[in-house]
Amino acid sequence: MSAQQLVLRQRAELVRTLCCGGTSEPLESVLDLLLSWGAFVWEDYLNVCGPGKALCSRTRELLDLTYSKGDSACSSLLTAFSHVLPDAQKNNLNLGAFCAVQNAQETPLCATLTLLSDRRVLVAKLRNCVTEALDVLVQKGLLTSPECEEIQLPVYTASQQARRLLDLVKFKGEGAATVLLQFLQKIQITALPHTTNEKCIIPASVADYQKKLCSSLSAQSHFLSTCSGTGKFSLDDIYTEGLLELGQTCSNTLVSLSLEDVVGAVGTLNVEADTVLVSGEAGSGKSTFLQRLHQLWARKTVLQNYLLLFPFSCRKLNTEHRELSLKELLFLHCCWPDGDQNELFQFLLDHPHMVLFTFDGLDEFKQTFADDQRHCCPTQPAKIPILFFNLLQGSLLKGVRKLVTSRTEAVPFTLRPYLCKEVLLKGFSPDGINCFVKKHHSDPGVASRVLELLQSNTALLGLCHIPVFCWIVSKCYKELLGSSNTGPQTITDVYLMVLQHFFHHRTSKGKGLGKSWVQEHCRTIMVLGKLALQGLEHCHYIFSATEMQNIGITEEDIGKGFLIQNQNILDSKHYEFLHLTIQCFFAALFITLHNDSNDTHTVSKLFQTQCRSMGCLGICQARKCDEPGTETSNFQITSMFVSGLLSQCHHSLLVQCCPIQALHKKCKQVVKCVSKGMHNHFKSIPRPVKDEKKSMHAMPDFVWLVKCIYEMQDSELAKNVMARLEADHLKLTYCNIGPLECTALAFVLQHLKGPVGLQLDSNSVGDVGVEQLLPCLHVCHSLYLRNNNITDEGIAKLVEKGVQCEAFKKIALFNNKLTDGCTQHFSYLLKTKQNFLSLRLGNNNITAAGAEQLAEGLRCSTSLQFLGLWGNKVADAGAEALGHALEDSRTLEWLSLVDNGVGSVGARALARVIQNSTTLKELWLNNNCITRTGVQYLVQALEKNSSVTSIWLRGNSLSKEEVEEFSMRESRLTF
Numbered sequence: 001m002s003a004q005q006l007v008l009r010q011r012a013e014l015v016r017t018l019c020c021g022g023t024s025e026p027l028e029s030v031l032d033l034l035l036s037w038g039a040f041v042w043e044d045y046l047n048v049c050g051p052g053k054a055l056c057s058r059t060r061e062l063l064d065l066t067y068s069k070g071d072s073a074c075s076s077l078l079t080a081f082s083h084v085l086p087d088a089q090k091n092n093l094n095l096g097a098f099c100a101v102q103n104a105q106e107t108p109l110c111a112t113l114t115l116l117s118d119r120r121v122l123v124a125k126l127r128n129c130v131t132e133a134l135d136v137l138v139q140k141g142l143l144t145s146p147e148c149e150e151i152q153l154p155v156y157t158a159s160q161q162a163r164r165l166l167d168l169v170k171f172k173g174e175g176a177a178t179v180l181l182q183f184l185q186k187i188q189i190t191a192l193p194h195t196t197n198e199k200c201i202i203p204a205s206v207a208d209y210q211k212k213l214c215s216s217l218s219a220q221s222h223f224l225s226t227c228s229g230t231g232k233f234s235l236d237d238i239y240t241e242g243l244l245e246l247g248q249t250c251s252n253t254l255v256s257l258s259l260e261d262v263v264g265a266v267g268t269l270n271v272e273a274d275t276v277l278v279s280g281e282a283g284s285g286k287s288t289f290l291q292r293l294h295q296l297w298a299r300k301t302v303l304q305n306y307l308l309l310f311p312f313s314c315r316k317l318n319t320e321h322r323e324l325s326l327k328e329l330l331f332l333h334c335c336w337p338d339g340d341q342n343e344l345f346q347f348l349l350d351h352p353h354m355v356l357f358t359f360d361g362l363d364e365f366k367q368t369f370a371d372d373q374r375h376c377c378p379t380q381p382a383k384i385p386i387l388f389f390n391l392l393q394g395s396l397l398k399g400v401r402k403l404v405t406s407r408t409e410a411v412p413f414t415l416r417p418y419l420c421k422e423v424l425l426k427g428f429s430p431d432g433i434n435c436f437v438k439k440h441h442s443d444p445g446v447a448s449r450v451l452e453l454l455q456s457n458t459a460l461l462g463l464c465h466i467p468v469f470c471w472i473v474s475k476c477y478k479e480l481l482g483s484s485n486t487g488p489q490t491i492t493d494v495y496l497m498v499l500q501h502f503f504h505h506r507t508s509k510g511k512g513l514g515k516s517w518v519q520e521h522c523r524t525i526m527v528l529g530k531l532a533l534q535g536l537e538h539c540h541y542i543f544s545a546t547e548m549q550n551i552g553i554t555e556e557d558i559g560k561g562f563l564i565q566n567q568n569i570l571d572s573k574h575y576e577f578l579h580l581t582i583q584c585f586f587a588a589l590f591i592t593l594h595n596d597s598n599d600t601h602t603v604s605k606l607f608q609t610q611c612r613s614m615g616c617l618g619i620c621q622a623r624k625c626d627e628p629g630t631e632t633s634n635f636q637i638t639s640m641f642v643s644g645l646l647s648q649c650h651h652s653l654l655v656q657c658c659p660i661q662a663l664h665k666k667c668k669q670v671v672k673c674v675s676k677g678m679h680n681h682f683k684s685i686p687r688p689v690k691d692e693k694k695s696m697h698a699m700p701d702f703v704w705l706v707k708c709i710y711e712m713q714d715s716e717l718a719k720n721v722m723a724r725l726e727a728d729h730l731k732l733t734y735c736n737i738g739p740l741e742c743t744a745l746a747f748v749l750q751h752l753k754g755p756v757g758l759q760l761d762s763n764s765v766g767d768v769g770v771e772q773l774l775p776c777l778h779v780c781h782s783l784y785l786r787n788n789n790i791t792d793e794g795i796a797k798l799v800e801k802g803v804q805c806e807a808f809k810k811i812a813l814f815n816n817k818l819t820d821g822c823t824q825h826f827s828y829l830l831k832t833k834q835n836f837l838s839l840r841l842g843n844n845n846i847t848a849a850g851a852e853q854l855a856e857g858l859r860c861s862t863s864l865q866f867l868g869l870w871g872n873k874v875a876d877a878g879a880e881a882l883g884h885a886l887e888d889s890r891t892l893e894w895l896s897l898v899d900n901g902v903g904s905v906g907a908r909a910l911a912r913v914i915q916n917s918t919t920l921k922e923l924w925l926n927n928n929c930i931t932r933t934g935v936q937y938l939v940q941a942l943e944k945n946s947s948v949t950s951i952w953l954r955g956n957s958l959s960k961e962e963v964e965e966f967s968m969r970e971s972r973l974t975f
C-alpha cells in the first residue's frame with residue numbers, strides 16, 4: 001500500500017494518536033522532522049501552526065497538507081511518526097517501512113540551514129539551556145532583552161521556547177545562527193536535565209537548609225506515620241516493598257520499578273511535564289511509600305540529584321486558609337530556613353532541576369484540580385489551591401520535579417496533560433505479604449501460624465495484598481488464631497475485627513469483652529461515627545478538640561485508640577482517624593445504626609450514583625460536579641461497609657445497638673439500590689454491531705456494586721442481579737482488579753445465566769486472584785488474563801478446575817510470568833479437554849523444553865484451533881517438537897511462533913504441518929532467523945496446500961533479492 005493510502009486510511013487513528021496526550025509536543029516534533037527533511041517548507045509549518053487553532057485542527061491540517069503533497073511527503077510523515085511515537089502507540093498503527101528520507105539530505109552549507117536540518121536534535125539540546133543560550137546571544141548584541149522575555153514566556157514549554165529561539169535566530173541570519181551553534185557545540189549537553197550540575201556552587205545558606213531539611217525529614221519519617229497510634233513501628237523495621245508499575249507501559253513487559261525509577265526518567269510519556277503521579281487504591285501504601293522516599297533521601301541513600309526535597313501533605317494544605325506566596329508556602333509548610341531566605345529562594349528559582357516536591361493525597365485536597373487560573377509569579381501571594389495547581393502544571397517553578405500521590409479513581413481527567421507519567425502502586429506481592437507478616441511478628445512461631453492461616457483462607461489472603469488489610473490482619477492475629485469459625489471473608493469482617501480488637505485492648509485490665517460488646521461501646525461508636533460521617537461529607541479529615549467536644553467525644557472515647565493526634569499541626573491538638581478507611585468504617589457504622597424515623601433516605605442517598613457527583617448526602621460542594629474525588633472514593637468504601645454491616649450474618653451483633661426492624665429496612669434499601677444500580681448499568685450496554693457479540697464494558701462503578709454484593713454475602717441478590725445481564729462478553733480491562741476484586745467477581749458472576757467471555761487484561765489478578773476466580777470458571781467460555789503477573793502456580797490451579805468446566809474453551813495469557821513449568825498443565829488440558837479451542841501464551845518465558853511438553857498435549861488434541869506462542873524462546877528444537885505434534889491436526893487454523901529464535905530447521909518441521917493441513921489459514925513467523933533454505937521448505941509445502949492464506953515472514957534472515965524472488969514465487973508469503 002502506498003504511503004498516501006496509509007495516511008488516508010488511518011486518518012482517524014493518526015489524529016487520535018497525536019492528540020491523545022493533550023500536549024502539542026508530539027505534533028511539533030513531527031513538524032520538526034518534516035522541516036528538517038525538506039518535506040515541509042517554512043510556509044507549510046506556519047500554515048499548520050497558525051495561532052489559536054486547537055490541537056486536533058492542527059493535526060488534521062498537517063495530514064491534509066501532507067496528503068496533498070503526494071506520496072513522498074506522506075512517507076516522510078509516516079517516518080516522522082515512527083520516530084516520535086513511543087512503541088506502545090506505534091503498535092496500533094501501520095507506519096510502513098519508509099525510512100530512507102532523512103538520509104537523502106545533504107550536509108547543509110550554512111549555519112541557518114543547519115538550524116533547519118538538525119532541528120529536532122537542536123530542540124532537544126536547547127530545551128535544557130535556553131536561558132544560557134539567550135545570555136550569550138544578548139551579550140553579543142544579537143538579541144534584545146524584550147526578545148528574550150518574549151521567548152521565555154511561562155506559557156511555553158521548554159521545547160517550545162527552544163523552537164521559538166531557533167526560529168528567531170534563523171531570521172536574524174548567519175551571524176546569530178553561527179553563535180548559537182557554537183554555543184551548543186561547546187556545552188555538549190547530553191545528560192538529562194534531572195542530574196545535578198557538578199559545576200553548580202552551593203551557597204552556605206542552601207547547604208545549611210539542606211541539613212535542616214534532612215534532619216527534620218529523618219525525624220518525621222523514623223516511625224511509620226499512618227496507623228501509628230497503634231504501637232510504634234520504626235519504618236526501617238516494618239517497611240516492605242510494594243509493587244510499583246508503570247501506568248501505561250511502553251513495551252509489552254511488566255516492569256516493577258525501583259524507588260529511583262519512580263521519580264526518574266523511566267516510562268516518561270510527556271517530557272514537557274514535571275509531575276509524576278503515584279496512584280493506588282485506599283490503603284495500598286501511598287503515604288507509606290512517600291514516607292520511605294523521604295527517609296531514604298534524608299539519609300542520602302537515594303535521589304541525590306535532588307539537593308532539596310519539600311514534602312507536602314494535602315490534608316494539611318486543606319487547613320491553610322491564608323493567601324501565601326510560594327516562598328511562604330515552602331518555608332511555612334515544610335521547613336523554616338535559619339539563614340538568608342532570599343538567597344535560598346533565589347537558588348531554588350535558578351536551579352529548579354535540583355528540587356523535588358512531594359504532595360501526599362491529592363485526592364484528599366478539597367478542591368479538584370483545575371488549570372483555568374494562571375499564577376506564574378513566585379513572590380506574589382495567592383490562595384493555596386492556585387499555588388498548588390500552578391506548581392503541578394509547571395506555570396510556577398517550571399522544572400521542579402513533583403511527585404503526587406492519589407487514589408486511582410480520584411485522579412481528575414484535567415490533570416492528565418500535566419503528568420509526565422503515572423506509576424501504579426499495587427500493594428504487596430505474595431512475597432511481600434510473607435515479608436510483612438514476618439516483620440510484624442518478632443516471634444517466628446506466630447508469624448508462621450498467621451501465614452498458615454492466610455493460606456487456608458484465600459479470601460483473606462486476597463485482601464492482604466492491600467497493605468492496610470495486611471496490617472489489620474497482623475494486628476488482630478490473636479482474634480484470628482483464636483477464632484473457631486472460618487475467619488473473616490469480607491472487608492467488613494476485617495474491620496469489625498479491628499473494632500473488637502481495639503475495644504478489647506483498651507478496656508480496663510482484666511475485663512474482657514462480653515458478647516454484648518457492641519452494646520457496651522455503642523455510645524463511643526455513635527459519636528465517632530457521627531464525627532467520621534460529618535468529616536467525609538465535608539472532605540474533612542483533621543478535627544479540632546472543639547469540634548470533637550461539640551459532638552460529645554470524650555477523652556475516654558479518644559483513649560480507645562481510633563483517633564490519633566495529627567503530627568503536622570503543632571500549635572493546638574488536632575486529631576485524625578488512624579486511617580481514612582477507618583473513618584469510612586465509622587461513618588458506615590453510624591449510617592447503619594442511627595435510628596431516626598425522620599431519616600429514611602440516608603442509605604439510598606449514599607448509593608445514588610448521581611449523588612456522588614452532586615456531593616454525597618447533599619453536602620460535599622467544594623469539588624466540581626463532573627469530577628470524581630475522594631468523597632466518591634470514600635463514599636464508595638463507606639457504602640461497601642454499610643452493605644457488609646447490613647449483611648444477615650452481622651444482624652445478631654448490631655441488634656445490640658439498633659432495632660432489628662430498622663436493620664431489615666435498611667438492608668432492603670441497600671438491596672434495592674444495588675439492584676437498581678446494576679440494572680441501570682446493564683441498560684447502558686450498547687446494542688451489538690452486526691456480526692459482533694454483545695459486549696459490556698464494565699465501568700469502575702460496576703466493580704464497586706459487585707463488591708457491595710459480596711460484602712452483603714447475599715447469593716440471592718447476586719442471582720437476581722445476574723439474571724438480568726444479557727451480554728456475551730464482559731470487558732474489565734484496566735479496572736484495578738486485584739485478588740480481592742476477583743473474589744467478589746466470582747461470587748457474583750457464578751450466577752450468570754450462560755457462559756461469557758471474561759476479559760480481565762491489564763489488571764493485577766496474580767495467582768491468588770486466579771484461584772479466587774475459579775468459582776465462576778464454569779460460566780466463562782473464554783478467559784483473557786493478559787498482563788496480570790500470573791505464574792505457573794496459578795496455571796496449575798486454573799487447569800485443574802478448567803478441565804472440569806465444559807464451557808471453558810479459550811484462554812489468553814499474553815505477557816505474564818509463565819515458564820516451562822506451566823506447559824505440563826496445558827498439555828494435560830489439551831489431552832483431557834477435547835473441546836478446547838484457543839491457547840495463547842505469547843510473551844512469556846517458554847523454551848524448547850516447554851514446547852516439547854506442550855507438544856505431547858497437542859498431539860492428542862482434536863479441537864485446538866488457535867495456538868499463540870509469540871515472543872517466547874522455543875527455538876528450532878521447540879518448533880520441531882510443535883511441528884511434529886501438529887502434523888496430523890485436523891483443527892488448527894492459526895499458529896504464531898513470531899520472535900522465537902526459529903531457524904530453517906524449525907521451518908522444515910512447520911512445512912510438514914502446512915503440507916498435511918486442510919484447516920491451517922495463517923502461520924506467523926515474523927522476527928525469527930529463517931534463511932533461504934527454510935523458506936524453500938515452506939514454499940514447497942504451500943504447493944500442496946490450499947487452505948493457508950498467509951505466512952508472515954518479516955524480519956528473517958533473507959536478503960532483499962531473496963525476498964523479491966520468493967514474493968514472486970508465492971503470493972501467500974508476506975515479507
Ligand SMILES: Nc1ncnc2c1ncn2[C@@H]1O[C@H](COP(=O)(O)OP(=O)(O)OP(=O)(O)O)[C@@H](O)[C@H]1O
Pocket residue numbers: 224225226227228238239240241242280281282283284285286287288289361406407436467468469471579580581
Ligand atoms: N510498604 C509498606 N510496608 C509496610 N507497611 C505498609 C506499607 N504500605 C502500607 N503499609 C501499611 O498499610 C497502612 C496504610 O498505608 P497508607 O496509609 O500508606 O495507604 P494509602 O495508600 O496512603 O491509603 P489512603 O489512600 O487511604 O490514604 C500503613 O499504616 C501500614 O500499616
